[in-house]
Amino acid sequence: MAAILEIQNVTKTFRGGVRAVDDVTLAVEEGEFLTILGPSGCGKTTTLRMVGGFEFPDAGRIVLDGRDVTDLPPYRRPVNMMFQDFALFPHLTVAQNIGYGLTIAGMKRREAAREVEEALHTIELLDKADRRPAELSIGQKQRVALARALIRRRRSCCSTSRCRRSTPSSVNRCRWS
Numbered sequence: 110m111a112a113i114l115e116i117q118n119v120t121k122t123f124r125g126g127v128r129a130v131d132d133v134t135l136a137v138e139e140g141e142f143l144t145i146l147g148p149s150g151c152g153k154t155t156t157l158r159m160v161g162g163f164e165f166p167d168a169g170r171i172v173l174d175g176r177d178v179t180d181l182p183p184y185r186r187p188v189n190m191m192f193q194d195f196a197l198f199p200h201l202t203v204a205q206n207i208g209y210g211l212t213i214a215g216m217k218r219r220e221a222a223r224e225v226e227e228a229l230h231t232i233e234l235l236d237k238a239d240r241r242p243a244e245l246s247i248g249q250k251q252r253v254a255l256a257r258a259l260i261r262r263r264r265s266c267c268s269t270s271r272c273r274r275s276t277p278s279s280v281n282r283c284r285w286s
């Protein structure tokens with residue numbers, strides 16, 4: 110089976126000479142669940158940030174679904190990330206935070222609202238839809254961040270302007286056609 114994610118000989122050195130990631134190579138197949146374990150500061154987050162496009166490697170390649178995305182910005186990659194500190198928008202409500210990626214990707218407002226409601230139901234926060242992040246517990250914030258990460262991954266296979274596919278079954282078939 111073809112790998113859906115390939116990290117090929119990736120290295121990242123930060124200013125000051127900190128080598129956060131040193132020649133890492135791995136592949137993840139479709140449906141596979143991968144956990145990266147290691148001591149604090151060993152480069153786990155930096156590795157994931159490079160997959161998401163929030164950091165760029167000094168050497169090596171990141172390949173997603175057969176396409177080299179090493180130099181692409183986050184919004185052009187068919188991948189999503191849930192941040193350690195959740196990174197919710199403080200001025201947006203729970204519902205707006207979850208739906209943000211859908212509207213950016215061009216989904217119609219009514220359809221986005223339906224998706225958000227379904228996600229709110231799944232994370233059992235329907236009654237908190239209009240609250241701001243500051244009015245939530247840590248666990249509730251975590252669930253909102255998770256819903257936001259999953260909702261866009263499921264409904265928008267990629268974010269290129271040309272791609273108009275938006276159904277779950279297309280996620281693994283889209284080739285930025």
Ligand SMILES: Nc1ncnc2c1ncn2[C@@H]1O[C@H](COP(=O)(O)OP(=O)(O)OP(=O)(O)O)[C@@H](O)[C@H]1O
Binds near residue numbers: 128149156
């Ligand atoms: N923006 C940055 N500038 C300079 N050094 C950085 C930067 N980000 C991370 N580092 C350093 O790179 C190394 C790897 O950091 P990273 O956050 O990837 O580790 P981690 O394995 O996720 O750690 P933890 O388990 O503590 O979250 C650390 O030594 C860290 O201090």
